[in-house]
Amino acid sequence: MGRDIRVVVIGAGMAGILAAIKLNQSGFRNFIVYEKADRVGGTWRENSYPGLTCDVPSHSYTYSFEPNPNWSHLLPPGPEIQAYFEGVAQKYGVEPFFAFNEEIVRCAFEGGRWHIETASGTRDAADIVIAATGVLHHPNYPSIPGLDSFAGDCFHSARWDHAVPLDGQRIGVIGTGSTGVQIVSALAGRAGKLSHFQRTPQWVMPTVNMAFTDEQKAAFREQPMLLRAVQNDPGYLEIAWNWTEAVVDQNSAMIDQFEAAGRAYLEETVQDPVLREKLRPAGRAGCKRLVQSGEYYQAIQHPNAALVDAPIERVEPTGVRTADGVLHELDLLVLATGFRTDQFLRPMNVTGRDGVALDDAWAKRPSAYMAISIPEFPNLFMLNGPTAPVGNFALIDVAERQWAYIAHFIDLIASGRVTEVSAKPGAFDRYEADRIAAARNTIWGSGCQSWYLDSEGVPSAWPWSYRHFASEMATPRFDAYDMRTPEMANANGQTAAAAQQPVPAE
Template sequence: MSSKSGGIRVAVIGAGMAGILAGIKLREAGLTDFRIYEKADRIGGTWRENSYPGLTCDVPSHAYTYSFEPNPDWSHHLPPGPEIQAYFERTMVKYGVDQHIAFNEEVVRCAFEDGRWQLETRSGTGDTADIVIAATGVLHHPSYPDIAGIDAFASDCFHSARWDHMVPLDGRRIGIIGNGSTGVQIVSALASRAARLKHFQRSAQWIMPTVNDPFTDEERAAFHADPLLLKSMQNDPAYLEVAWGWTEAIIDADSSTMVQTEAAARANLEANVSDPVLREKLRPNYRAGCKRLIHSPDYYQAIQHPNAELVTDGIECIEPKGVRTRDGTLHELDLIVFATGFDAHRFMRPMNVIGRGGVELSQAWAKRPAAYMAISIPDFPNLFMLNGPSGPVGNFSLIDIAERQWAYISHFIAMIASGRAREISASHAALEAYEQERIKAAQTTIWGSGCNSWYLDAEGVPSTWPWSYRHFAAEMAVPRMGAYELVSPDIGSMQ
């Protein structure tokens, strides 16, 4: 199974945050025979796809960096999208990963044949690899709402992840459909610029108060001068306690953290929305955390701007002149933006992935996407996922998640590279037990408490990690090899 260079060949699918991490770690391990396939013309994943006004990560800037590559130059306490994209681009070049990326090469087929993976891209490029790392991400397939007449609008209309920067914004009548983090950020950015801005809300959100002050020149100079200070910013105990503690609150709705969170969000609403009618429209009727918490320093101020209006009547249809709500009102608009998120359950699909014995991923995932520990799928040997199905997703850094997953996967890569194993994949029994335990736990979390969110799969089962972050960190420390089927180079299958 050796490649032409005498080692193993690795194919990485996707050049977002996780794909760049994979490239850096492969080079660090001395494995230089690899290719990263990127469907677009540049890296970045969700930070490339999204470029809307107001784009900001809700994880503190210094926590949203690779552990080995702190950034002293963040401009604000919460990182703006363009700075995140620039950070990944700089890091890619610094660590030599750019030499391994094939741009405009979308992998459309990936089949395990004769002990190796055969890849094919849309352009017809082929490759053969011993290991495939699926770093395809979660938030990159735009989800459009099911609204009658969605193609009937006569003026500008696009998804927030397909922002058309040629379209003027100032002095126009703008409608924002969707009020998750994206919709909230866009409203905050455009309320004062639009002639009239209408925010169409299906359900109110829990919005946590947050501060997004700029770092001063003196602070950034100190980060440059003192590596220990910069490292302490990355590992801020206060942030980690909040982030990790929040995951424990999710699995215990009556915890003190959950009580404090709901109290802080309610106080934010009460203190910052003066109109009692508007305040009640903005008051959620479900538990905090059932949907992803929103952190915003200024949404409540923006939605009270004289140019802004919150629309809570359901949408009947879209017409050439605007949006008609179920009360019969036609909201005339010049621009409609769908801030309606992504299909977070597609992962590698629509890529045609074929495992051992001709098993197709579409068959394996007929009921729901599933991977043992969010990383390995039975019958798909030597295919390992970063941020795969049932991985932790929430109000914390996915970079840290990916780094912990890579540490786990690196054990398998070392075994294959050294010849101790030829094929490694989770067993059917391990995945079945894991899924039974996961689903049982998920149904008792806050995500299963009755709201509709992108955390839920097609059957309404919460699809994300249902245990604490501390439990995740412990599981990622060392793989439980008894959960995996190994094929050795010499004696065939073994447990």
């Protein structure tokens, strides 16, 4: 390393912990991870609702370099994932690099460096900023008339109040995605009455969340090769990789197979024909994120549970009034209504070269070249940024591949050969045009409303196969980047064309 560069990482969730470990392992010590909350964990810290479970197999939802023999189930409970991330941060000695309760409010590229300011008044300057902010941390609150008038307890699923009693209470849950399904499955047998308000019926895939036995966990601990084999299970990887190829083609035969399995599960599990029709999925399987549950259909048939498919008209002090005139009286109202997935770095004030505002760059939609770099925002690299395959694969694997890609540029900057790196506008425009054209043919563009769509109805997820993503992440296309050298920065009258000549990779 030729320069003692300063690196600022934003966010101490899965990707921020990864960044800290990789920087430390590569010999960088002059870095810090700013986190707005009081501990690591990201979305697994934010969410603590009853029934919280990951929908990716536990041994696949681990860092490649840190397998975990102690997962309790095939699909890991949220508290175990939170404990895993806390344990990894401690084991790899990166805790001293975290600054908690420091929310970044300003990030501006001025004089060749990034200048950072937090809500507490802390100021910093960095050569490189790694945005590991994630997408599942800004709660999305529904716009329902009278919501503020409710006299009982009401909170978003990501702001769960554990002081509120549940047993025997009249509980309403708004939202039928994975979160809503998990909450209903956990509380149907505890509530005095549970009302699940459904706007759109979901595709529910039958899943048996197998518990690992003590003997299996002991074998994982004692036989590292066995643990590695489970972590890289070829059967799961084959299904997962094939699924990523299926979702980018609306007419995929694999989508048809999933739909057949979902319909069969519904027919076999739900006895009441009226309820069965209420639950019959609309749209194509995968257009919204598939819900994996072996418990929901049983839970919604519990004597104390009811599916409410009449549209919500308004919230009143004593409950929810639906369009059929019925008042559903409640003690607790849970908003399982997802997150503002369009935020990414926002609401912080981010400005790039020559004062260009991120809000202006993203006026149409959030996007980044290869989900990593934004033109005119030098040395700002994103992990799981806009257009990443957030709906296609396990995000840990995505982040690890992106880090390997970004590391090329970090090394170039640290060597002193390059001072500024950002995607060229032309390369970004071509990427965006190709991405949007491909996105319209994906399963997410098949007609349903989902969090994958931007304000213009264009799917925001990576629209190509995961194999293509892995190939792109293997080595950057250096000619797609504006890489400026110290000589360029020092030369008077340097032209933009000259300033964009590519620097050969090491």
